[in-house]
Amino acid sequence: MSGGGPGGPRGVFAVSTSGEVRRRDAVPVGLSSASVWPQPVGAAFAMAAELGYDGVELMVWADPVSQDVRAVAQLAERYGMPVLSVHAPCLLITQRVWSPDPETRLRRAVSAAADLGAPTVVVHPPFRWQRRYAENFPRIVDQLEHSSGIRVAVENMFPMRPLGRRRPLSVSGFRPSPDPTDVGYANYTLDLSHCSAAHVDALEMAKRMGGGLAHVHLADGTGVPVDEHLVPGRGNQPCAELCEELALGDFDGAVVLEVNTRKARDRAERSRMLAESLAFARRHLARP
Numbered sequence: 477m478s479g480g481g482p483g484g485p486r487g488v489f490a491v492s493t494s495g496e497v498r499r500r501d502a503v504p505v506g507l508s509s510a511s512v513w514p515q516p517v518g519a520a521f522a523m524a525a526e527l528g529y530d531g532v533e534l535m536v537w538a539d540p541v542s543q544d545v546r547a548v549a550q551l552a553e554r555y556g557m558p559v560l561s562v563h564a565p566c567l568l569i570t571q572r573v574w575s576p577d578p579e580t581r582l583r584r585a586v587s588a589a590a591d592l593g594a595p596t597v598v599v600h601p602p603f604r605w606q607r608r609y610a611e612n613f614p615r616i617v618d619q620l621e622h623s624s625g626i627r628v629a630v631e632n633m634f635p636m637r638p639l640g641r642r643r644p645l646s647v648s649g650f651r652p653s654p655d656p657t658d659v660g661y662a663n664y665t666l667d668l669s670h671c672s673a674a675h676v677d678a679l680e681m682a683k684r685m686g687g688g689l690a691h692v693h694l695a696d697g698t699g700v701p702v703d704e705h706l707v708p709g710r711g712n713q714p715c716a717e718l719c720e721e722l723a724l725g726d727f728d729g730a731v732v733l734e735v736n737t738r739k740a741r742d743r744a745e746r747s748r749m750l751a752e753s754l755a756f757a758r759r760h761l762a763r764p
Contacts, residue, residue, distance in 0.1 A: 503722060503761045504530035505754060506560040508693070508734040509542065512746065517542045521555040527751050531560035533732045534592070536585060537570045545588045552592065559592040560730045561629075561691060566600035578602065578609045579616055586620050586628065596627045596691050596729065598665045601650040610651040614659060621662060629691040629729075630656040631665035632681060634674035634703065657681070663690040667734070668713045669705045672697025679714050682721070689727065692718070693734040694757055705736035707749050708756040719760035731757055 507529045509520035516539050524532050534548055541547045552559055564585035565573040574584045582599055589597050599617070602610035617628045633654035648654055654674060656664055664685040670693075671678040682689055696711030697704040708715040719731065733753045740746035
């Protein structure tokens, strides 16, 4: 996989705690702050440092600290955990975080990434009812990438499929579709749990993304019509195969564990789940 983003020719990189980009041999593995929900973002930085992750993906949502760039920067410095990426507030529950206007939210996410030294912003395709935003979305993404030098990596989603129904509804909640390769962007985020819920072959989607594959959300799924975000290796998605392909290619983004631990009985169980996830990623991302 090869290609160039707005920041210039791609090479294998990591982000230091000072925000510097340096060359390294291993693909950096980050922890999404969503992986400790319902714990606050500070718990994600603490656990990432404790377990030995390379950094954190900041999910901007209802947690007030996640919306405060200065507070997040202090957490990154305190725990020695760089912010590898910023996930713009795109969820249904975050439609009024920062602003009710989705374009404003995306622009603020890019600004936050620049302030935090994060090279990537993750964003979902527009919802169907966001007509004006959807019409302008490709132009907005392109303009933000070129003006900021930050990759705005559009994430693959999944159609709604009610329980008990094998096929998805004919009308997608996203415009024009849950698959960003239908439009074509410079940079993409590949989410394997979303591939599972959409009944999409993750390896084929990675091929369609090609050199635009800039970021990965690593989590497993079993194909049920919900977004499971299982620990990698506990479902039927090609998590190991994808990681091994990334390690053999010239992928220069980050792999972020976005794992659902909300049913963990206590901190110790959550820690075990996230340690298992990290060990899986490091094992299969090891470069020869």
